[in-house]
Amino acid sequence: MSLSDAHYFEEMSVKKYEEIRKLLDSREKKDKLEGMKRLLAMISIGRDASDFFTDVVKNVVSDSLEVKKLVYTFLTHYAESKSNEALLTINTFQKDLSDTNQLIRSSALRVMTSIRVAIIAQLQVMAVKQCVRDSSPYVRKAAAHAVAKVYSLDPEQLPALQELIIILLQDNSTMVVGSAIAAFNEVCPDQMDLLHGNYRKMCRLCADTDEWGQIMIINTLTRYGRAYFLDPNQETVRDGEEEGEGKKKKKKKKSGFYSDDDSSSGSDSSSSSEEEEEEDEGPELDPDHAMLLSSTQPLLRSRNSGVVMAVATLFHYLAPRDQVAKAGKSLVRVLKNNRETQYLVLCNVATLVQHRRDMFEGSAKEFFLRAQDPTCCSLLKLEILSQLVTDANAQLIMKEFNAYIKDASRDPVLVAATIQAIGRVSAWVPSVTESCLRGLMTLIGTSKNEAMVAESVVVVRTLVQQAPEQRVKMIRQLAKLLSNLQAPSARASVVWMIGAYHHLVPLLAPDALRELATSFKTETPQVKLQVLNLACKLFLSDREHTEKLFHYILDMCRYDTDFDIRDRTRLMRALLLSSTAPLLQAQAAEIFLSPLPCPELVVPSKNNASFALNTLSHCVGHEVPHYAPIPDHPEEVPDSSVRDPSNNTDGGGGGGGGGGGGGG
Secondary structure, eight states, rough: OGGGGGGGGGOOHHHHHHHHHHHHOSHHHHHHHHHHHHHHHHEEEEEEEEGGGHHHGGGOOOOOOOHHHHHHHHHHTTTTTHHHEEEHHHHHHHHHTOSSSHHHHHHHHHHHOOOOOOHHHHHHHHHHHHHHOOOOHHHHHHHHHHHHHHHOGGGGHHHHHHHHHHHTOOOOOOHHHHHHHHHHHHHHHTGGGGGGGGHHHHHHHHGGGHHHHHHHHHHHHHHHHHHHHHOOTTHHHHHHHHHTEEEEHHHHHHHHTOOTTTTTOOOOOHHHHHHHHHHSOOOOOOOHHHHHHHHHHHGGGGGGHHHHHHHHHHHHHOOOOHHHHHHHHHHHHSSSSSHHHHHHHHHHHHHHHOHHHHHETOOOGGGGTTOOOOOHHHHHHHHHHHHHHOOOTTTHHHHHHHHHHOOSSSHHHHHHHHHHHHHHHHOOOGGGHHHHHHHHHHHHHHOOOHHHHHHHHHHHHHHHHGGGGGHHHHHHHHHHHHGGOOSSSHHHHHHHHHHHTTTTTHHHHHHHHHHHTTTTGGHHHHHHHHHHHHHHHHHHOHHHHHHHHHHHHHHHHTTHHHHHHHHHHHHIIIIIIIISSSHHHHTTTHHHHOOOOOOOOTTTTGGGSSOOOSSSSHHHHHTTTTOOOOOOOOOOOGGGGGGGSSOOOOOOOHHHHHHHHHOO
8 A cells, every 4th residue: 555545444334344345346447446445445454354355365366466466465464363254265275376467366365364264274385395496485485484374273284394394494595494493493403403404504504594594594593503413512611621721722622623813813932832833633613503693693784673582592502602792792782682582682791791701891881770771671781790890890889879870860779789790799809898898887877768678688697697606796696786777687687697607796696686576466477486586596595694585585475466477486386395306405506506508699580591592481480381492402412414505405496586576
């Protein structure tokens, strides 16, 4: 439709609606065309036009090419829901498969395979078989899409459809190869051996296919590479474990294999002989492996974020360590996109930075928060920033974190995440640990924001657990601030610290218990449980001075409304104050006073790393239906001769030039 047809999208009156059937039954091509335009306009604005299906079907034999194209567009839309009516004209669809116009042939195949009636699956397979050998790459592409539709209708047609996929994979047209890979992934994704003879062709054609096809090809070749190529970093890791500097030498060797200009520019003449020795000693990559990396690397400059992400995923799983860093700058570039794309890229970057921090060295500023960033993206950026902190950029990033905390307009969730990020940085970068702790203690003592104070106390508690003997002063400071803390999580954390390290503050712990006993009735269940634990630990370690307090706390807990507190009270009475379980009573100190392991500070998205990169499961953090994990590298691989081009030339004869024009 042209601009002059815009009036079709206006609200249709009842009179015009009733005129459509008359127009479709008219003998004039002009009237039929008018009726079809009105129907397609109705579909475009979301109105149901299925009542006109039988009237449209009658026009499938029209001599007008324009009318016929619109009829097939309508039938493709409703063929699945009106399958029985569409069966009436299946003979016409079969006849149109031999039409001289490629658009009619492809449209007929689309409509025919959209009919969801299993009884005609054999006819659909025959139609697809006819079209996979069509002279037009446009029709062969439609045939590739039809393969998946037939398989979903009748999986028993797998053997016949697999033969068609083999033919489609041999096609040399860039318009067809992406759709052929899509059909392969739908019908037989586990039979990677079908790709052997076409592997090198796919590597060559990948850059010339459309962007959707590039994503399909790259994702499939990533899995193929993991199944049939050795791990390029296996020798690096092994030597790194046996020899301290083995990793560096192997990296030089890898760079030399690809002959990158910038990889050896910094080396001097004195080290050249060492590199040559390493080249001789190290294993060479399969030439097909190198071909895959070199043919996909230019796509890192693609304007399509999906293509860049697919190539980055391929490099992450298949490239040597010194080659992976090339994808980092491209990922940073596509972050300057719409917020939906930005979130998906950040999800993958958050996982990449856990294993390959060198990919984003020097790019920390690119992950600084912006005012227009949504909270979901800001949280991921904070995760990434906390992992990019080094001694060189620590001051810059910590200054940025302080600005986020002081910004009153920030989302409270974001402020809490910033405090958690500061805690992770202080645990991972020893040079900033003390300054971070001082800043958090200052925040606890001066801030009037309860949520901020509560989060700070929780983070300080985790850091204290890592070296309690060195941070006794902080335990005392927090105990003194206990009366000023209002947030339940903050009070519970401080009480827990006093109980866990009561031996480090022997004079302070009983006094804290006395104060907590007076306010026990007004405390939340979370705090009451920690007060009960504190009383128990002091009873076991200093029974003479705390026995009465312990009995008092037990009596208060016995009638508490929270069942967890009542159950914990019964357990302590039975173990500590009765003789019903003498063996357990003798081990009471080990039960209640055993030190707990220090918690590990991890980023919130750490669990996502267990899923394959650039998948829906990785993004949502749990396995979704049809998720396929990335295969491990094999111990042994077949000879590269299995990837020699097949002598079978029955696949579509369309050359790369014709397909390339359609793909654009």
